Each structure stands twice: as C-alpha cells, then as structure tokens.
Amino acid sequence: MIEPAELLLSLAEIAVALAGFSGLIVAIRATAVDGWHPRDIWSLSWMMGASVGALFLALFPLWFTGFGLAELISYRVSGAVASVYCGVFLVLMTSIGRMLTRRGYPHRIPFFPTAMVSLLGVALAAVVAVAAGLIPPTRMHGFYTGGLVALLLVASLALAVFLVLLAQTVQARRDDSPVTMSAEASSDPAATGAPTDDQAARGG
Numbered sequence: 001m002i003e004p005a006e007l008l009l010s011l012a013e014i015a016v017a018l019a020g021f022s023g024l025i026v027a028i029r030a031t032a033v034d035g036w037h038p039r040d041i042w043s044l045s046w047m048m049g050a051s052v053g054a055l056f057l058a059l060f061p062l063w064f065t066g067f068g069l070a071e072l073i074s075y076r077v078s079g080a081v082a083s084v085y086c087g088v089f090l091v092l093m094t095s096i097g098r099m100l101t102r103r104g105y106p107h108r109i110p111f112f113p114t115a116m117v118s119l120l121g122v123a124l125a126a127v128v129a130v131a132a133g134l135i136p137p138t139r140m141h142g143f144y145t146g147g148l149v150a151l152l153l154v155a156s157l158a159l160a161v162f163l164v165l166l167a168q169t170v171q172a173r174r175d176d177s178p179v180t181m182s183a184e185a186s187s188d189p190a191a192t193g194a195p196t197d198d199q200a201a202r203g204g
C-alpha cells in the first residue's frame with residue numbers, strides 16, 4: 001500500500017502537470033485569430049484555481065506535521081484551510097459565470113461547467129467533513145485526498161473544455177477550406193478555361 005505522504009506528493013505532482021498545461025493554453029489562444037473569448041478566461045481560471053489549489057492543499061498536511069502536530073490535527077487544520085479555499089473558489093467562479101451569462105456569453109459546452117461546479121461541491125463537502133471531525137480518524141486521509149482528487153478532476157475538465165473547443169475550431173476550418181478553394185479555383189481564368197490576358201493578346 002502507498003504511504004499517505006507519498007500519495008499526497010503524487011497528487012501534488014499531478015497538480016503541477018495540470019497547471020503546466022495552462023501555459024500551453026495561453027500560448028495557443030494568444031496566437032488564435034479570434035483572440036480570447038470571455039469564457040476562455042473563465043475556463044482558464046477554473047483550471048489554474050483547481051490545479052494550483054490542489055498543489056498547495058496536498059502539501060499542507062506534510063507541512064503541519066513538520067511542526068510536530070499530530071497527524072489527526074494536521075488533517076483537520078488542513079481541512080479547515082481547504083474548506084475556506086474551496087468555498088471562496090466556488091462562490092467566485094459561479095458568480096463570474098452568471099455574470100458572463102447575463103452579459104450575453106452563455107456556456108459553449110453546457111455539460112462541463114455543471115460538472116465542474118458539482119465536483120467542486122464534492123471537494124468542499126469532503127474537506128468540511130475532515131475539518132469538522134465528522135468522520136472517523138482512520139478515514140481522515142481518505143476523505144482529504146478525495147477532496148483533492150475532485151479538485152484535480154475539475155482542472156482536467158477545464159482542460160477538456162479547451163481541447164473540445166480547439167477540435168471544433170479545427171473542424172470548422174476544414175469545413176470552410178473546400179469552399180474557399182472552390183471560390184479561388186472559379187476565379188482563376190486558367191482553371192475555368194477562359195482566355196487569359198496574354199492569350200487574348202496573342203489571339204487566344
């Protein structure tokens with residue numbers, strides 16, 4: 001069986017990897033023709049907030065244990081910190097999402113935002129249970145890491161949103177390219193068989 005400390009460090013490494021993808025997303029969107037959509041920034045905030053939050057929250061129990069605190073107390077204190085973070089993050093992101101909807105920017109992929117909010121709610125419930133001591137001490141680690149896994153799933157879904165949008169953009173460009181090629185070909189006199197200026201000058 002994997003040790004609790006090793007599992008927490010593994011979750012932190014996964015969070016770092018997911019946070020690294022955000023830099024790639026920024027680079028791709030910065031070079032896009034249509035630029036940044038308001039929902040892009042919202043989705044990127046989901047990705048960064050969930051991944052970076054999972055990173056630091058995974059390290060908190062290890063950090064508190066380094067001060068000589070008992071493992072149970074370390075998890076409860078970490079759960080309290082995580083509860084505040086997840087609660088503020090949930091309220092902030094849902095408020096911004098509703099504001100964007102009122103301004104005329106509805107969800108482009110309806111399922112994903114609902115799933116992200118639900119997973120963040122699961123993470124919040126798990127860490128609140130740890131902080132309040134509502135679960136047996138032997139299950140503290142399981143509930144706390146479960147909340148972190150839910151955060152990582154939120155970040156993964158936010159990444160999936162960008163991948164789906166990228167695939168839709170590529171497909172749309174492929175659908176438009178035959179029409180563009182046909183229009184260019186029809187405007188080419190050589191392609192249509194019409195005499196060019198040089199041919200007309202030479203008598204065709």
